[in-house]
Each structure stands twice: as C-alpha cells, then as structure tokens.
Amino acid sequence: MRSTYKDSDVQLLLKDISGLVDPLSTEEREKRIQSGVHYCEMLPLEYKPSEKYMTTYKLAMANYAKSTADATAMISEKMYQKKGKNLVIVSLARAGIPIGILARRYILNKYNVNVKHYAISIIRDRGIDHNAMKYILDRHNPEDIQFLDGWIGKGAIFNELENALASYPKVDKSLAVVSDPANITQLCGTHEDILIPSACLNSTITGLISRTFLRNDIISQMDFHGAVFYENLVSEDKSNEYLDLIEACFDYKTENCEIVKGTPSREIIKEIQKIYEIDNVNFIKPGIGEATRVLLRRVPWKILINPQYEASDELAHVIQLAVEKGIPMEISKVNLGNYKVCGIIKKIADA
Known part of the structure; x- marks a missing residue:
C-alpha cells in the first residue's frame, strides 16, 4: 500500500485499490448507506478544505498540538509499561495511524526501543482483517500486540474489536486511545473530549490513504482490506508535517498514571x-x-x-x-x- 509515510514509521497491511473504485458524492453515498449498502463497499469524494477551513486547522494546530502530544505521551507510557520492549503497536486504519506513528516515535526517543508498528483495517459489522492478523501473528507473539486508535466516540469500534478477537484468545482485546470521552477504558491519554488536530482533515493528514474498503469483487479472500492512495493530493499533504509538529511538543518526563473515569456514555x-x-x-x-x-x-x-x-x-x-x-x-x-x-x-x- 502506497502512502506518504516513512517505511520506518508504519507498515500498512492494506491492498492498494487505487483506480479500481469510483468515489461517490456524499449525498449519493448517504442514500445508498441508508438503503442498506454497507459504507465499506463505497468510497467518498474527499472534501477539499476551503481557505477558511484551513485557517481553523492551523489554529487547531497552534492551540492544541500540545494537549494532543501530552495525551499521546500518556498512552505511549501506558502501552510501554504494560507490554515492555516487545510491544507491537497495531493501529486501526485510518484515524489510528498517525497516533501509532507518534507513539512509536515517543517510545523510540525516550527508551531507545524500536517497536514495530502495523496498521490494519477493522470495519463496523464486518470485523477485523483476518489476513492482516495472520500476517502479524506469523511474526510476533500474540501477547505483545496492542491495538491503538485515535479516540472513542460511543464505543462501536471498541466493541467490534472485542468481538472480532474472540477468534484470537491469546491476543489482548484492549484498545488504547488518545481520547476517551465515553469513559469506557482506562487505557487512554485522557477522558476529555480533546481536539486531536488530525481529526480535522481527511487523507491529507493520514498519508493520503482513503478509509478502508471491503467488497467481494475487488477484495478476494486472500487479500488485505483495501484502500486508495490519493496521488492527486500530494501537493496538499500535511501528514508528515503534522507528525513532526506533535512530536516536537512531547514531554519525555511524562509518567503513567491512572485517570479518573466519569459517567459512561x-x-x-x-x-x-x-x-x-x-x-x-x-x-x-x-x-x-x-x-x-x-x-x-x-x-x-x-x-x-x-x-x-x-x-x-x-x-x-x-x-x-x-x-x-x-x-x-x-x-x-x-x-x-x-x-x-x-x-x-x-x-x-x-x-
């Protein structure tokens, strides 16, 4: 799978389906979803940010890069203290990928431990990519795997992951996230509903890859779940700039601590x-x-x-x-x- 990420930052266990799927307008896609077509069988036309919207993104970076860095440092500490030097980060594509890269960099910078980071697909009501899981388990101990995502909304993917991993009894079913305002897990950087700037944009902040795709005519039983690489957006890509800016805000004196949960969502x-x-x-x-x-x-x-x-x-x-x-x-x-x-x-x- 092509992306604008460095090979050392992440290994994307995805099938490149660029040119095989025509993206649909938001309105057409919504009609199909509500008439029963699963969202993973279509790809949206990517929203092109207006000049005013990009101004708000830059404001978000200026004001909230530090809070994102602090919460990412906290979850990195929690994962590292839990799994140790054999930690294998498995981020959920695509919102989890920048967080996985940042956590990997934090651990490398602080502990001089070069942890492996994979990105795989999980889709609500369709489950996890079992071919990607096989690839990882052929190379690593199941006990060392830690799943990671950007945030928890109301917990749909959290529950999807737990259900999907019933087939893998030795794999840790927990999901680490930067932000958990739903108050579902202790394995988070914060329970506050913080603005994670990478949430503001689409592919231009996630390595120019689309959200993941699964349809039988394009994804065979032996394939990884698919994604598109948006080569036409190369000039607008901010993925690595974003990572570098957040990384520059890390506080390496961060220590693992328990965070008090509030009312479940x-x-x-x-x-x-x-x-x-x-x-x-x-x-x-x-x-x-x-x-x-x-x-x-x-x-x-x-x-x-x-x-x-x-x-x-x-x-x-x-x-x-x-x-x-x-x-x-x-x-x-x-x-x-x-x-x-x-x-x-x-x-x-x-x-």
Missing part, C-alpha cells in the same frame, strides 16, 4: 435518542472527532453543542464546516457529559 446516547427522536443509534456521533467525520463525509441533520464549550475555539473547525455546508447548530437539550459536541446524521426519507 450509554445514558447520554439513550437520552439523545429519546429527546431528538432518533431511531438508529448509528446516526448519533458524539465527540469532536466523530462530529467532524459526520461533517466531512456524511449528510448531517444537525450539530449539538455542549453549552460549556459554545465559545471554545476547539470547535472552530466544526462550526466552520457546518456553516459551509448549511448544517443547523444548536445548544444541546441533553447534558452531553464529557462530549463537547455531537453530530447527528440526517435520515433520508427517499433512501
């Missing part, structure tokens, strides 16, 4: 469903990372904002995207807990 999600009359729980996307994804590649109904963060510049990119796309925003009628924002997908009546 289940009750918050139930209340959102009730108050906003949402039948499908998958339409609710809480947290900065998930709300951003909704705006970048789905058709949102509205954006709910936690009143405590109404004026926070952490939400500047979310607000800018919503303004550009004409999506209504409102102060949430539900106490969002640790979540600073929540995106809700629009139900398309004629799907």
Whole structure:
C-alpha cells in the first residue's frame, strides 16, 4: 500500500485499490448507506478544505498540538509499561495511524526501543482483517500486540474489536486511545473530549490513504482490506508535517498514571435518542472527532453543542464546516457529559 509515510514509521497491511473504485458524492453515498449498502463497499469524494477551513486547522494546530502530544505521551507510557520492549503497536486504519506513528516515535526517543508498528483495517459489522492478523501473528507473539486508535466516540469500534478477537484468545482485546470521552477504558491519554488536530482533515493528514474498503469483487479472500492512495493530493499533504509538529511538543518526563473515569456514555446516547427522536443509534456521533467525520463525509441533520464549550475555539473547525455546508447548530437539550459536541446524521426519507 502506497502512502506518504516513512517505511520506518508504519507498515500498512492494506491492498492498494487505487483506480479500481469510483468515489461517490456524499449525498449519493448517504442514500445508498441508508438503503442498506454497507459504507465499506463505497468510497467518498474527499472534501477539499476551503481557505477558511484551513485557517481553523492551523489554529487547531497552534492551540492544541500540545494537549494532543501530552495525551499521546500518556498512552505511549501506558502501552510501554504494560507490554515492555516487545510491544507491537497495531493501529486501526485510518484515524489510528498517525497516533501509532507518534507513539512509536515517543517510545523510540525516550527508551531507545524500536517497536514495530502495523496498521490494519477493522470495519463496523464486518470485523477485523483476518489476513492482516495472520500476517502479524506469523511474526510476533500474540501477547505483545496492542491495538491503538485515535479516540472513542460511543464505543462501536471498541466493541467490534472485542468481538472480532474472540477468534484470537491469546491476543489482548484492549484498545488504547488518545481520547476517551465515553469513559469506557482506562487505557487512554485522557477522558476529555480533546481536539486531536488530525481529526480535522481527511487523507491529507493520514498519508493520503482513503478509509478502508471491503467488497467481494475487488477484495478476494486472500487479500488485505483495501484502500486508495490519493496521488492527486500530494501537493496538499500535511501528514508528515503534522507528525513532526506533535512530536516536537512531547514531554519525555511524562509518567503513567491512572485517570479518573466519569459517567459512561450509554445514558447520554439513550437520552439523545429519546429527546431528538432518533431511531438508529448509528446516526448519533458524539465527540469532536466523530462530529467532524459526520461533517466531512456524511449528510448531517444537525450539530449539538455542549453549552460549556459554545465559545471554545476547539470547535472552530466544526462550526466552520457546518456553516459551509448549511448544517443547523444548536445548544444541546441533553447534558452531553464529557462530549463537547455531537453530530447527528440526517435520515433520508427517499433512501
């Protein structure tokens, strides 16, 4: 799989399907998803950031690179203290990849240990890439594997991973994340809903690779899950610049510590469903990372904002995207807990 990442940073266990799949508009893709086509069988047209949106991204980098670096340092410490020098980082493509690279660099810089880092695909309702798992397990002890992602929204991928790993009893089922506002795991850098700047952009901050793809006519039983390399975006790529900027903010005096968990997100999600009359729980996307994804590649109904963060510049990119796309925003009628924002997908009546 081609990418703009350095070979030393990550090994992508993905099949390059560039040129084999025509991307669909957001509206067409949403109609197909809501009529029963699985999202992994299509690829979206990548949103091209406006000049104003890129200004909000640069603001996010200036203001929140340090908080992302601190949370990444914390989760790196937790993984290293848990697994030791034989740690194998397996990041979930694609949001987990920059975090996996940063964690690998942190451990190398602080402990002079060169841990192996793979990126593999896991897809909601389709499970993990078993060919990628076989590749890793042929080369490493199952006890040394640690899965890593960017953040937890409401825990769908967390649960998907746990279910998928039932076939691998010796593999650690835990998922490390930078941010866990859902209060699901202790293996996180923070329970705060922090702005991770890499959530602001699509492929131009994840090595120019697409989200992962799985369809029988293109991905055979012997293949890794697929992804596209966006060669046309090379001039706009910020992947390595982003990594270098976060790495420069690392505090190598960081020590592993327990972080107090708050209220689990289940009750918050139930209340959102009730108050906003949402039948499908998958339409609710809480947290900065998930709300951003909704705006970048789905058709949102509205954006709910936690009143405590109404004026926070952490939400500047979310607000800018919503303004550009004409999506209504409102102060949430539900106490969002640790979540600073929540995106809700629009139900398309004629799907």
